[in-house]
Amino acid sequence: KAGVTQTPRYLIKTRGQQVTLSCSPISGHRSVSWYQQTPGQGLQFLFEYFSETQRNKGNFPGRFSGRQFSNSRSEMNVSTLELGDSALYLCASSQAPGQYTDTQYFGPGTRLTVL
Amino acid sequence: QKEVEQNSGPLSVPEGAIASLNCTYSDRGSQSFFWYRQYSGKSPELIMSIYSNGDKEDGRFTAQLNKASQYVSLLIRDSQPSDSATYLCAVSLKTSYDKVIFGPGTSLSVIP
Numbered sequence: 001k002a003g004v005t006q007t008p009r010y011l012i013k014t015r016g017q018q019v020t021l022s023c024s025p026i027s028g029h030r031s032v033s034w035y036q037q038t039p040g041q042g043l044q045f046l047f048e049y050f051s052e053t054q055r056n057k058g059n060f061p062g063r064f065s066g067r068q069f070s071n072s073r074s075e076m077n078v079s080t081l082e083l084g085d086s087a088l089y090l091c092a093s094s095q096a097p098g099q100y101t102d103t104q105y106f107g108p109g110t111r112l113t114v115l
Numbered sequence: 116q117k118e119v120e121q122n123s124g125p126l127s128v129p130e131g132a133i134a135s136l137n138c139t140y141s142d143r144g145s146q147s148f149f150w151y152r153q154y155s156g157k158s159p160e161l162i163m164s165i166y167s168n169g170d171k172e173d174g175r176f177t178a179q180l181n182k183a184s185q186y187v188s189l190l191i192r193d194s195q196p197s198d199s200a201t202y203l204c205a206v207s208l209k210t211s212y213d214k215v216i217f218g219p220g221t222s223l224s225v226i227p
Contacts, residue, residue, distance in 0.1 A: 033215065043159070043203065043217040056214040090158055097213045099146045099166055104205075104215060106151075106158040 001027055004093050004107035012113045018079040021110045025072050025093030031055075032074040033104060034066060037088040046089075049074055050097055078112075086114045118142065119206050121218035130227050134191040138204030138218055141185070147207040148180055148187045152200045153220070159203055162189070194225045 005024045013019050025032050033056075034046040045058035049068035066076040072093075078085055088111050092104035121138045128134045136150075147166055151159035165171045165178040165187065177190040187206075191198055204218040 035217070042219045045214060045216060048214065056212050088158075092215075099207075102147050102207055102213060102215065103149065103161065103164045105161060109158045 004091060004105055006089075006091050006107040006110050008110060009108060010111045010113075012115065013081050014115050015081055015083060017081050018077060019081060019112060020075055020077045021089055021091075021112075023074045023076075023091030023093075023107060025074070025091075026105055029093040029095050029105075030072050031094045031096050031102070032068055032072065033092045033094075034074070034076050035090045035092065036060075037090055037109075038086075043090070046076065048097075055097060081114045083114050086112060088112075118208060118216045119204055119218035121202075121204050121221045123219055123221060125222040125224055127224045127226055128194050130194060130196060130225055132194050134194045134198065134223055134225070136189040136191075136202050136204075136221050136223070137186060138188065138206075139186045140204075140206045142206070142208045142210050143182075143185060144209030145182075145206045146209060147213070147215075148178070149205040149215070150176075150178055150187075150189045151203040151205060151217075152198075153203055154200045162202075191223075194223075196225045196227050199223060199225045 031050045033048040048056040068074045088109045090109045091107045095101040150162040153159045175192045179188045201220040207213045
């Protein structure tokens with residue numbers, strides 16, 4: 001079974017631009033979570049989607065948004081990029097929320113650099 | 116108190132020794148607990164999940180869960196240099212619709 005895929009793997013943008021990252025979950029998984037990882041802050045939860053609905057949201061500004069499609073693929077968007085948005089963005093998929101089905105598997109991540 | 120806490124390390128152990136990694140969490144109602152390993156520049160890789168009190172073994176890895184004391188630990192037996200990585204503890208928070216929150220990670224170095 002194919003793992004979680006993320007595109008693009010690397011991205012360089014300038015301040016003020018916007019960016020869209022894509023995540024395709026493991027086949028059969030309907031829950032997708034997004035995390036931001038920086039050396040100083042560790043893995044920070046952005047949001048979680050299940051069946052096209054946002055179930056949870058982390059403490060990030062409204063510039064960070066996401067969505068999930070009917071095939072469970074998910075995208076996240078960051079508008080008006082700031083230097084501090086430079087990070088590794090990780091997507092993780094699980095079968096569904098709840099005990100025993102919530103084990104998350106991570107994609108390789110998208111490395112975003114904001115200049 | 117942070118939701119999920121770990122000793123930041125770095126933790127150094129000699130090759131062949133037992134490495135012990137600890138994690139505490141704040142939400143008493145949490146039901147799902149996970150350990151991940153992350154090599155530098157790579158994404159986290161699941162080691163194991165644990166849901167019930169007690170021990171769960173998988174090869175050289177043993178996870179231990181104590182819900183009453185709100186801690187979960189990971190033991191790595193016969194540590195190898197290839198085990199050198201950051202180990203992340205993750206907990207699903209019942210108080211936040213099962214949101215999975217990660218601890219800051221513990222850096223482990225296995226010395227040959």
